[in-house]
Amino acid sequence: MAQTSLGATSSSGTPSSGTAQAWAALGGDPTLLGRVRYEGTGGLPAELPVMELARSSVAVCALAAAELAARRTGGQVPSVRVDDGAVTAAFLSDRLVRVDGEAPTTFAPLSRFWRAADGWVRTHANYPHHRAWLLAGLGLPGDAGVEAVAAEIGGRRVAEVEETVYAAGGLAVAARTPQEWAAHEQGALAATHPLLTIAPVDASSVREAAGQPPRGFPDLTGGTLLPAAGLRVLDLTRVLAGPVATRTLALLGADVLRIDAPQLPESQEAHNDTGMGKRSTRLDLSDRGGDRRTFEELLESADVVVLGYRPGALDQFSGMGPAELAVRNPRLVIAQLSAWGGYGPWGGRRGFDSLVQVATGIAAIEGDAEQLGALPAQALDHGTGYLLAAGVLRALTEQADDGRARLVRLALTQTAAWLVNGLGKGPAGETVPYDPEPWLTLTDSPMGRLRHALPPVSFAGGPVNWARPSGRWGTDAPEWR
Template sequence: MAVAYRSDRFLTTDGSSGSVWSPFSGFWSTGDGWLRTHGNYPHHAAALRRGLGVAPNGDATDVAAALGRITAVDAAREIASAGGLAVVVEHERPAVDRALRTTALVEVSRDGTRPSLADLSRPRSPDAPLAGYRVLDLTRVIAGPVCTRTLALLGADVLRIDPPHLPEPEWQHLDTGHGKRTALLDARSPQMEELLSSADAVVLGYRPSSIARLGLDPDALARRHPHLVIAQLSAWGSEHPDRAGFDSLVQAESGISWIESRDGRAPGALPAQALDHSAGYLLAAAVCVALRRRELEGGSWIISTSLRRIAAELLGLPRHDVLAAERTIDGSGHTTRFSVGGRSIVTVGSVIPGFDFAAPRPWGRDQPRW
């Protein structure tokens, strides 16, 4: 599991590994504190520069200079207003985390008001317990893809749909795309409804307000497709539907980054994207349970969690007084090799004994149909 949680570090393409971080993602010193940004996607990097008044071709040095002249709060506000992603690096707030821990780590609820006429029975197989189930994957960036990768590992037919205008970083897909087909489709297309009508489950990983504008929020989906199991992951929780975010940003705002500081002066980070991976596996487990309960009890099932809720759980666990040195992990025996598009790809292997990943497919090359 330690290797799986740090899977990006073991990914190689034709024997080479590269940085998964853009120069526009990281910690930055501001006029009065620290900021954490996420600029891995080109449109987020462009928005970061725009929010700071940096030229469109400006580099990380230009961004650092601009941030040195502004407060962290003002920088986060200006970047967010421009459509970018940045948070102030905060210290933990134990009362906030205690309140979050009074809520379920993963919320699971049944909507039984609209009975389904679908045949919900599926063949049982110890070799592929989710064989016959169709899962529509509307997620990006580690947590959601880890969930659907796990469902594919267990035998589900997983079809990931991406917007045609947002290309995916190759490493990200190769790291989490095992066993799935991937296609490009506008979510407003009538074809999306056709896919949903014959899916068993859909996993949502985009900002809740964006999903709602497309008519794909859990309540709307349950009304139109009362047979569905619907799993929704967000960065900050349903009470913040307009906020986009990633694991690194949630670590920074929740206080984890200061806990992980090596010297008390500059923030640090967990040695793995632990919020993402934890959320992914928890969602996958909840989907499996909900599919079974749907067969026994009927109705739609709605599942939700957030990276911020996962962070609160982590912050409530016992911790050491002294930060341990980061250990080098031996990944030998825990990786697997595939040929994808004529190239040799090494990725972390399955963490579930007795189940092996199928190869990732070239991103976006499949048709949007079951």
Template sequence: MPASADFRPVVPPHDEASGNGDAGAALLDGVRRELGIDRGSTVLPPPPTVPLPSRLATGALAWASVSAAVLAAGCSPVSLDPARVAIAYRSDRVLTIDGDAPPVWSPYSGFWETTDGWVRTHGNYPHHAAALRAGLHLREDADPAAVRVALAERRTASAVSDITSAGGLAVPVAVERPAVDRALRERPLLEVSRVDEESASHPRRSELTATSPGSLPLSGMRVLDLTRVIAGPVCTRTLALLGADVLRIDPPHLPEPAWQHLDTGHGKRSAILDARSARLQVLLAEADAVVLGYRPAALDRLGLHPELLARRHPGLIVAQLSAWGTESPDLAGFDSLVQAESGISRIESAEGGRPGALPAQALDHSAGYLLAAAVTTLLRRRSREGGSRIVRTSLRRVAAELLGMPRRGDPAAEVDFDVRPHLARFDVDGSALVTARPALPGFEFRAPHPWGSDQPVW
């Protein structure tokens, strides 16, 4: 029998809607312990219900992740607006440029049925779309119908092999593997390590001091942003929101889709630079933190291995984010692929047939806020103790966390509310941009710079 006929919502014995709030509080406490965040005398009320309806505890994950960033900044999450958090996690749905909603998904990205199951593909970047067509032996002008026919003739393993061998992105829509997730949860969600530095002498780095009224928590901090897509840019966007000087660097040969940059580029400068250039090393030497979002193997090839950077640049905070973790250094991935491979897509299947998805790219957004919490905390710790530190997490590790939280038999109904109070408006190089406002209470975004419009200098 085809695997696609076996889809059933997976509901563990601890299924209870009310458990989601408790799970969110437990997750936040776990993150606080891992990072050593002191919430002071703040007594948090029960977490509100964030309107991100799903079988899994997506809303609780979102609340805990944003709250961690708020606590790390020295603020209180008591005033978190659950609707604001939901809109921030679904920011691509409210984004408009000159009044138009941009096409977010490529027609080559999605679920496709095979002879024995389903695969999930990702073709949003042109080179990934071209590789998918090459792997399936399709013409350059192939439409989604041609992709559907080509995949319907293949077994799942063959389809994934054909596409990935050509450099494309595809994973099987797999069943949940509780033992794998338990093993992942035995490791920290945010894995922090201190690195011995090569030299005690280094350029004086800025130190965080107690914030004065009107100042931002990360004022004076320089953050180099070497990330793409959503999770890493959400992290660095949050650091910019908290006052850091964030400089995003992109390679000359790989333009970022305009909508994607504008959705997560708030408050950052954007420059084009070859990562192998001497200029990048100068930027690293003068940075307080660097956020890495490329595959671990690609970082090694570019001479950007986290341990190497931390040793070479004393006092540097290095944050590494990947899709699958350092155990799969050559494997590229995105939120949608991790959802499919980890079993989330089967759990969220509406009727046990076609695979489903979370109500937002919640693995991406949560990883971004959690990593921002870690960088903020480590910058504060460096001011007290000195030293270089590395923090790591992955979308797959976040997925394991979500899969271990209470779930419900059926998702709650969508909640209608007025989104207008949760929107920000900017003029970016003559274009009218509407985006989601920050999930963090009390802060407001600055406008994104046009992609590649700045010089690679501090």
């Protein structure tokens, strides 16, 4: 296989400051950082410290997995190995995946940068309904193409495009510098929030859960150390951070069942990458008959629920708030992921990695006076995904002490703030060609011969690959294994 055009940077053997920052945000024991060692070379060069974000998020995920494994076995925390080559391949996994040699489509024609009258705008229209809402917001017919959209946006101011498209349900974000984002109300609020939070569910209706006995785990069996074995995860997420997190929990032994609404389309190409180790079904939660009843039965015996829809999207379904979920299942770990943080004027807006990059000034930093840039991978998505998995694992470890329901919260904009303001520039390191081939593998799948990146989460005695490949999206039975 040909080498990629990305340069590679060598890592040192000792834990990085980024790992220490993320581990502290997770509430982890700082003495465990000595269990982590880096090696290898990676290839995510950028103006911002993307490789540091990548290796640190993977490192704390692996360390949280090792910590939970030790809690379940009563042994020592296994050593953690972070290979920058494996981390790079994993962060590029959505681009490297192949089925019978065929590459996926990454962005639709109307998902791109546009020149407006007074600046740049980025849109996201990969899904048919997002494309329709974008065109409606611009007052264009449903069959309008790139030229028509370019002409329409070119005659408008960026603020007008951003607001009118969002009012129509679509996704468009005006490009800002880091300084402009810091002065924006949403950006100013984001600056006051931590990278992530893990806390007991705080609601008077679940105070009785405080008296729950510590969580009990089934004994681990088999030759491979799987810290999430025996745990059940309901996956209500869509591209890309949430599925990366639940894919990681599946790697670690959890029974992960992804649930999608029948009326929402999904990309099989995306699922080829993020569906590893999981099963996927479709349930209509608005159906008060069979589908909702099936979901309630699954929820009763779930250990973890991961919610990746925009804040408020599930409000129409009663009983889906964190406190309500915890009342029904007092030992539940609830993980909430959003684009903009679930607070402020943009708290309920849809968002994707590419849009958060543009809003927070990352695109300006990575570009120049003539053209905005982008990170070498969807690093906000992937990094947040590994942090989310780490948060779930740490919450499970904490439950072993008090048995209380936990709420884990993350947002792409908080990860962006960490990248821009928290990690520092750091040394560039030695630049060498990067070839992902050593961290790719082939396996048979229902779709055909599947090439995918190997998991970067690695600790002594742990898994080296998923137990099963991705399947066809939405075709599995809605039941636990």
